[in-house]
Amino acid sequence: MTDIPLESLRRSMEGIVAAFLATCDADGVPNVSMISQVHYVDSQHVALSYQFFNKTRRNVLLTRMATVLVTDPVTLAVHRLDLDYEETRTGGPVFEVMKAKLAGIASHHGMEGVFRLLGADIYKVRSVEAASYWKLLPAPAEHYLLAVVRRCMGELDGCEDLESLLELSLECLERHFGIHHAMILMAETDAQRLYTVASRGYDSSGVGSEVMFGEGVIGVAARERTPIRIGHMTMEYRYGATLRDTARKTGIVASLPDEIPFPGLKNPRSQIALPIVLKGKLLGVLFAESEETMRFGYDEEDALMLVAQHLGTLFGLLQQDLETAEPIVETACPEPHDVVTVRYHPHDQSVFIGHDYLIKGVAGTILWKLLTEFQETGRTEFTTRELRVDPSLRLPEYSENLDARLILLRKRLDERQACLRLEKCGRGRFLLRAPRSIRLEKVSGSAADAAQ
Known part of the structure; x- marks a missing residue:
């Protein structure tokens, strides 16, 4: 590895500018193709989208080496990553994150139903090298999210009960993060579903509306316990009548008269779902959406994940039965005329x-x-x-x-x-x-x- 940290290239991996993947066959003949996704996994690994069994795929399986060029959409800086192929994953958090993003990219380019993720190819990054001869001067960095997270956590620490914590959490997202449409769902892990307990920014609260594990970005985030973020909306991850009708037709969801409408935006462009976990147990999901394309980036994902983790800790602290009842003031419930x-x-x-x-x-x-x-x-x-x-x-x-x-x-x-x-x-x-x-x-x- 060079002294260029892989974390500094995450903006180049958002898919805004296409990446190029180069491989060679056994005779050293090169092959270059465009690739849909380069996904940051950790400080030493990236994942590339495997969609077709083509010459690139055959070369990778033969030599187990590749080189990819990624471009920063703000500065236009280009970096070359030399990669060693390790494995292909067809399930799990990394695969599901890439699948969701690919669906959004395909929808944005009118290729929905054409692009299909077959696997997430995991590569170890051998080296990172600056490859561009020129670049735009970067705008001054705005290191404000850590300060926002700190203010948000400080306010949440003052909550004395769960209900005020739920409401204040969504209020903080609006005041500090500028997120106007959000909700919190709690998990029933035995039933593999989540139910809405608080929402903000919608015409109806949707309290009690349900999302099954694996359904949309919320359900996938709950099932895989990993953040799911989409910058271009796709029907595959939409909530509402279309998704529910499809699920019923396939037998995933029964056709019952007991449904509370999900309070999501009619035409969201960006969505993010973050699992709320405490000591390895899934408690719920923090969800936000926007009508703006690419509203949530890597930095917002990291910041909101910190908030979600803090919520999990506070949920645990507030779930204590302190039998310190206050005086009860009896008030009569109005009697209806009919039974x-x-x-x-x-x-x-x-x-x-x-x-x-x-x-x-x-x-x-x-x-x-x-x-x-x-x-x-x-x-x-x-x-x-x-x-x-x-x-x-x-x-x-x-x-x-x-x-x-x-x-x-x-x-x-x-x-x-x-x-x-x-x-x-x-x-x-x-x-x-x-x-x-x-x-x-x-x-x-x-x-x-x-x-x-």
């Missing part, structure tokens, strides 16, 4: 108020337990501690995001303006507000079966 029917489907843990879908999953089971105990005993005060140890709820082994499920449930009840409400009354304690004229129905089978 309110709440239906529960144990098959998918979905809850309906009347025939209108409210929530499902663990949050649905929690609400059903609270309502059942309220109807049987009149009890209205509960603690998160008792929910964690209740075997009937069958909570996942890791239930650190139990508070997030309660926040989701409370927000859904508030948005629906239901006669049911959840109110905090202290750390780890909350009240259920429900009318006496309530009827509970436990329905056998799934919601889809009931609808047929």
Whole structure:
């Protein structure tokens, strides 16, 4: 290696300017071709996109050597990387990141459906050399992101509960990073899905909307536990009716009447999803998007990943049951003129108020337990501690995001303006507000079966 650090060339690997790959056959005859992606892996490795079995591919497998030219889109500086081929990956974080970027590049150039990533070829970088004879003078470096991250983390450290942390996180992204459309999703790893618990910048909050692992940039980031960033949007990674309809037709997602629309932009140009992880466990995903092409670069990815990691740490610190309840002020819940029917489907843990879908999953089971105990005993005060140890709820082994499920449930009840409400009354304690004229129905089978 030379004294030119590979990290300093990451802007040249964004794909804005095409890279050139040179190889030789057994007789030393050279072959030069354009390549879609040069991806930074670490300080000693890059990955090149393997899309076609052509002469370049045959040369690489024969000699296991290659040279690539990359160009900085700002300064036009060109660097030559001498490479030694190590392996081809057809799955995992590096492959998924490159697959997402390639889909965006193909869509941007009208080649969607033509470009398809067969593998990510991993190379060790033997040397880096400046190759250009001239270049533009670089603009003054703007080293502001570290200061932004520091201010953001300082503000987040002052949060005393999970709900304020969720809201302040998205507010900080807007004030400090200029990100106007973002959301936080929490993970249900046992069900291989994520659900939205907070959003900012959208016409509707979308609280409770779901994304399956592997679906779009959010689902891939969750499944692979790696940041996924796209600078040119592609239908393959879009959320909404088209993606959901395709998934249903292929049997990936069942056709159920219990869907909350995903609150994404209609025409995003850039998206980034960052996993929130604590001690190796996936807690959720921080997601941001923009109508601006190439809105998020490597520097933004690094900065936002630091914020996501800090969120994971704070989630863990705030998931403590401190039984220091504040005085409870009783307020009566207005009685409706008609009996309110709440239906529960144990098959998918979905809850309906009347025939209108409210929530499902663990949050649905929690609400059903609270309502059942309220109807049987009149009890209205509960603690998160008792929910964690209740075997009937069958909570996942890791239930650190139990508070997030309660926040989701409370927000859904508030948005629906239901006669049911959840109110905090202290750390780890909350009240259920429900009318006496309530009827509970436990329905056998799934919601889809009931609808047929």
